[in-house]
Amino acid sequence: MTKTDLVARMAVAGGWTKVGAEKALRALLAGIQSSLKRGQPVTLVGFGTFSARDAVAKAFGAVRVRPKVALNGDEKHRWGEVRWEGTPGEQSVWVIAASRTRHTEVRDVALKGTGPLVRAIPHLKSFSPVRAMALGVPLGFVQGREDDPTLWNKYLSTAVDLSDGIAVVVGVNSSSGFADHVFIVVKHAPSPATYNVVLAWRERPHEIQAPGDDDRTRR
Numbered sequence: 001m002t003k004t005d006l007v008a009r010m011a012v013a014g015g016w017t018k019v020g021a022e023k024a025l026r027a028l029l030a031g032i033q034s035s036l037k038r039g040q041p042v043t044l045v046g047f048g049t050f051s052a053r054d055a056v057a058k059a060f061g062a063v064r065v066r067p068k069v070a071l072n073g074d075e076k077h078r079w080g081e082v083r084w085e086g087t088p089g090e091q092s093v094w095v096i097a098a099s100r101t102r103h104t105e106v107r108d109v110a111l112k113g114t115g116p117l118v119r120a121i122p123h124l125k126s127f128s129p130v131r132a133m134a135l136g137v138p139l140g141f142v143q144g145r146e147d148d149p150t151l152w153n154k155y156l157s158t159a160v161d162l163s164d165g166i167a168v169v170v171g172v173n174s175s176s177g178f179a180d181h182v183f184i185v186v187k188h189a190p191s192p193a194t195y196n197v198v199l200a201w202r203e204r205p206h207e208i209q210a211p212g213d214d215d216r217t218r219r
Helices: 003-014 018-037 054-059 139-143 151-156
Strands: 042-044 048-050 068-070 081-083 091-096 105-112 118-120 134-138 166-172 181-187 196-202
Touching (some): 003 018, 054 091, 105 134, 105 166, 139 166, 139 181, 166 196
Parallel strands (some): 134 166
Antiparallel strands (some): 042 048, 068 081, 105 196
């Protein structure tokens, strides 16, 4: 669904004009961004929670940054875009956490940092010495240690490959009907850089009702 689609649905549901619906959507997004900048979480029942807590950043060995967010869905922004200023060598972490959605499993990811485009499947953390740009970790493990500043250094850094400046840690959700959480970790480059992430979602195989639905994905 694009921004235009959302405005159209809001206009129909609320009995508004499209201009009025777009103003309401802009006001909503402005309120969300304002709260996040003040460090306050925003919860939309049935959708998810947006948060920018200092504790989560510290757990991932990251620092808080103040982003400028542009949602996708118009001619200028075909993809969601986030801009921020960071100190070279420091890390930032970006969290995608939807509470309920049809597509609950991250099937694979595509990452483009300072190196070539890489497509990866997030495999669960193992004792292998090989680092990965896409790592799967039980979500309960991550959530139980979100206030632990040693999470990154003690458990994740040895398994995550940040050589291209970007990696993804997928918190695999074991609760039926609830989506995985995605933690995008970025290591700030010495000069301005662009990082690209594409997530491919699907219904979990054990949650699919009809045969053949396991190939349905959403990006």
